[in-house]
Amino acid sequence: MPATPASAVFTTARLCDAAGVTRAGLRLYEREGLLPEPQRTASGYRQFGEEAVTQLQAIRHLKELGFTLREIGWLLSERAQTGIEPGRLQALAQEQLQAVDQRIARLQVVRGYLEMAASGHLEQLNDPECAFLMNFLSADNTSVRAAYSTPEKV
Amino acid sequence: MPATPASAVFTTARLCDAAGVTRAGLRLYEREGLLPEPQRTASGYRQFGEEAVTQLQAIRHLKELGFTLREIGWLLSERAQTGIEPGRLQALAQEQLQAVDQRIARLQVVRGYLEMAASGHLEQLNDPECAFLMNFLSADNTSVRAAYSTPEKV
DNA sequence: TTGCTCCTCACGTCACGTGAGGTGGC
DNA sequence: TTGCTCCTCACGTCACGTGAGGTGGC
Numbered sequence: 035m036p037a038t039p040a041s042a043v044f045t046t047a048r049l050c051d052a053a054g055v056t057r058a059g060l061r062l063y064e065r066e067g068l069l070p071e072p073q074r075t076a077s078g079y080r081q082f083g084e085e086a087v088t089q090l091q092a093i094r095h096l097k098e099l100g101f102t103l104r105e106i107g108w109l110l111s112e113r114a115q116t117g118i119e120p121g122r123l124q125a126l127a128q129e130q131l132q133a134v135d136q137r138i139a140r141l142q143v144v145r146g147y148l149e150m151a152a153s154g155h156l157e158q159l160n161d162p163e164c165a166f167l168m169n170f171l172s173a174d175n176t177s178v179r180a181a182y183s184t185p186e187k188v
Numbered sequence: 189m190p191a192t193p194a195s196a197v198f199t200t201a202r203l204c205d206a207a208g209v210t211r212a213g214l215r216l217y218e219r220e221g222l223l224p225e226p227q228r229t230a231s232g233y234r235q236f237g238e239e240a241v242t243q244l245q246a247i248r249h250l251k252e253l254g255f256t257l258r259e260i261g262w263l264l265s266e267r268a269q270t271g272i273e274p275g276r277l278q279a280l281a282q283e284q285l286q287a288v289d290q291r292i293a294r295l296q297v298v299r300g301y302l303e304m305a306a307s308g309h310l311e312q313l314n315d316p317e318c319a320f321l322m323n324f325l326s327a328d329n330t331s332v333r334a335a336y337s338t339p340e341k342v
Numbered sequence: 343t344t345g346c347t348c349c350t351c352a353c354g355t356c357a358c359g360t361g362a363g364g365t366g367g368c
Numbered sequence: 369t370t371g372c373t374c375c376t377c378a379c380g381t382c383a384c385g386t387g388a389g390g391t392g393g394c
Contacts, residue, residue: 045373045374046373046374046375047374061376075374077374077375078374078376079373079375080375
């Protein structure tokens with residue numbers, strides 16, 4: 035392919051395409067200080083280098099790991115300044131791992147019900163009391179099941 | 189257990205505990221019309237019956253299925269009025285199923301990296317270019333990998 | 343009278359989305 | 369000159385969270 039020059043310069047739209055974020059997202063990360071201020075042309079257009087793609091992707095990936103923008107800002111600045119303390123980082127990863135495991139477990143339960151409904155087993159939804167919904171994900175919710183599953187009131 | 193009267197009345201706090209939502213959430217659902225206006229005491233306290241627990245849980249479960257409040261409002265009012273058209277419901281379930289499958293798949297990838305970091309394999313994060321992050325979840329992102337994985341520029 | 347619970351605004355938060363109104367670049 | 373892209377406010381959205389300031393109930 036016809037290579038762009040070695041000092042390739044990205045405009046906002048091209049950078050966003052390359053890194054997989056929206057323009058509004060890019061501006062937000064800039065405002066929040068997650069990205070260094072880019073160079074500008076005389077007329078004010080932002081000019082990004084190759085490294086901006088890496089930085090933006092790092093932000094995107096950290097977001098997908100479940101970190102907030104505030105936390106990402108902290109991680110990036112720590113890394114830039116003193117390097118990240120390994121113990122702190124490992125603890126953060128353990129926290130996120132637990133959270134991710136919980137989210138996966140809940141999604142699996144949800145998935146089971148959706149699959150039933152998607153394949154046409156909709157009868158449960160026509161139940162006037164909506165037992166289908168009532169019993170969803172109620173593993174963590176024992177306080178009220180009796181109100182439906184037994185004839186006598188709680 | 190000492191049973192509450194058959195015409196059990198819930199106050200907002202007790203209802204929220206029973207259904208697993210916050211008070212702010214309850215008020216929001218009320219404002220958005222997802223719940224019928226409750227009865228009030230002379231002094232303005234809301235008084236909910238047993239059926240409010242079911243209704244609130246239905247909302248919670250639909251949220252966990254990935255529906256927005258607007259969609260939930262539509263589903264609940266459809267059910268109340270004409271019943272929900274089975275074809276429409278099945279199509280909705282299929283859409284949500286696809287979305288849930290994607291979210292699970294991404295979370296599994298994320299989980300793998302978090303597990304490595306959580307168990308102390310932090311070396312990748314010390315890479316100055318942060319290859320660890322760069323290669324995260326990049327299955328759907330082929331456009332920029334070359335910038336890091338090969339010596340020559342894109 | 344003392345706590346505890348409830349009430350209603352109304353503003354804050356998080357991560358953006360979406361125009362409006364204007365200018366640059368080929 | 370015509371499009372297309374870029375710019376900066378600034379307000380909107382989604383699903384709540386969080387006080388402030390006041391009243392009810394046992």
